[in-house]
Amino acid sequence: MDRVKTGIVGLDEMLEGGFPRSHTVVVMGSFGTGKTTFGLQFLSEGLKQGEKGIYITLEEDERSIIDDAKSFGWDLKPAIDSKKLSIVKLEPTDAKTTISRIKSDLPDFIKSFGATRIVIDSISLLNMLFESDHEKRSNLFHLVQMIKKTGATCLMTAEVKDNNPLVSRDGLIEYTADGVISLRYDEPAEKSEIQLTIRIVKMRRINHSRRVKPYSITSNGIEVHSGAEVF
Ligand SMILES: Nc1ncnc2c1ncn2[C@@H]1O[C@H](COP(=O)(O)OP(=O)(O)OP(=O)(O)O)[C@@H](O)[C@H]1O
Numbered sequence: 175m176d177r178v179k180t181g182i183v184g185l186d187e188m189l190e191g192g193f194p195r196s197h198t199v200v201v202m203g204s205f206g207t208g209k210t211t212f213g214l215q216f217l218s219e220g221l222k223q224g225e226k227g228i229y230i231t232l233e234e235d236e237r238s239i240i241d242d243a244k245s246f247g248w249d250l251k252p253a254i255d256s257k258k259l260s261i262v263k264l265e266p267t268d269a270k271t272t273i274s275r276i277k278s279d280l281p282d283f284i285k286s287f288g289a290t291r292i293v294i295d296s297i298s299l300l301n302m303l304f305e306s307d308h309e310k311r312s313n314l315f316h317l318v319q320m321i322k323k324t325g326a327t328c329l330m331t332a333e334v335k336d337n338n339p340l341v342s343r344d345g346l347i348e349y350t351a352d353g354v355i356s357l358r359y360d361e362p363a364e365k366s367e368i369q370l371t372i373r374i375v376k377m378r379r380i381n382h383s384r385r386v387k388p389y390s391i392t393s394n395g396i397e398v399h400s401g402a403e404v405f
């Protein structure tokens with residue numbers, strides 16, 4: 175299968191090259207585990223490869239996303255100016271407008287923009303627009319199908335349940351998505367430092383590592399230490 179590099183070297187090794195093209199992958203984790211960083215790194219890698227990307231944010235505004243990226247040395251401004259990257263801010267509080275933008279404008283926009291990488295940060299906030307579980311489920315399904323039809327590879331971030339960092343807040347997206355990557359922190363008794371660990375929980379149609387690997391967030395972004403063992 176054709177692979178799309180995430181730009182996170184150790185993770186691409188664990189994935190034997192990257193995400194399968196046109197997959198939808200959810201990256202889930204608690205606050206501060208690096209979900210937004212992951213999304214930005216994925217898009218920056220795309221830009222490096224000459225691919226176009228769309229960053230859909232429900233959390234931070236465009237300025238804040240640009241500043242986040244800059245702190246890792248990724249200058250998004252030239253890509254935005256030359257229409258290789260678009261940052262779309264959706265309002266999680268204005269359900270009616272946002273739902274209609276997603277349903278009627280987004281499919282055409284992805285196609286006309288020519289994006290091959292899409293990030294949705296976060297799917298948990300997007301889900302909050304819908305009231306019932308049934309609505310959440312069916313809208314999520316349609317959104318994922320719509321994006322798949324465009325052929326783009328999509329990364330969605332998700333928040334996790336307070337009592338279980340391996341399950342997303344709504345517990346829905348991991349079934350719909352082709353892939354699930356979990357980011358979490360542990361506090362090993364023998365260390366006085368929080369340890370961040372990554373797991374590929376699911377990745378349809380490929381052979382991937384199932385090992386738990388440590389990672390860090392540095393001024394270069396996320397680094398997965400695929401040669402190191404956690405346990
Ligand atoms: N420039 C940087 N250099 C090193 N580490 C950084 C840098 N920027 C952020 N970090 C680390 O990354 C963490 C935040 O990562 P990020 O915003 O991607 O997490 P998140 O999972 O999206 O969080 P949230 O759920 O709050 O949106 C910070 O708490 C910090 O530890």
Ligand SMILES: [Mg+2]
Nearest residue numbers: 209210211233
């Ligand atoms: Mg974030």
